[in-house]
Amino acid sequence: MNYPAHLAVTAIGLALIMEFFLGGVDIALVVIAALSALMPDMDHPEAKGRMIVNAAVAILAVWIAFAGSMLVAFLIILGWFVGSNFFVEHRGHFHSFAAAGLFGLLIYWALGEQAGLWAAIGYSAHILEDGMFKVW
């Protein structure tokens, strides 16, 4: 399944679940969940999730470089490039519920409890969708 399908299926599916089981749709949480549904494919070189993470790593490295440590910024970029290109296989560890939990934890630390929960749900939705539909 490609990224537009993951975005649409996750957003529509979770919005329906929110509407029928939680009494209303929280658009911000649906957006977080839908974007999180792109993240498992960060193990694929052409995936949108990979592009989002590449941009986040670059922004983090620039921020750290301006904060004073060019060496740490260089190591972050080198580590991400080497790790994501040589040690990750498509539909490997990133397509697991353990990775969904870790991703949810990361978002929890960054954005709070509800965002972390719905990020983990969106990430998990991607794994389920890959298992249910014809995949790329």
Ligand SMILES: [Zn+2]
């Ligand atoms: Zn996938």
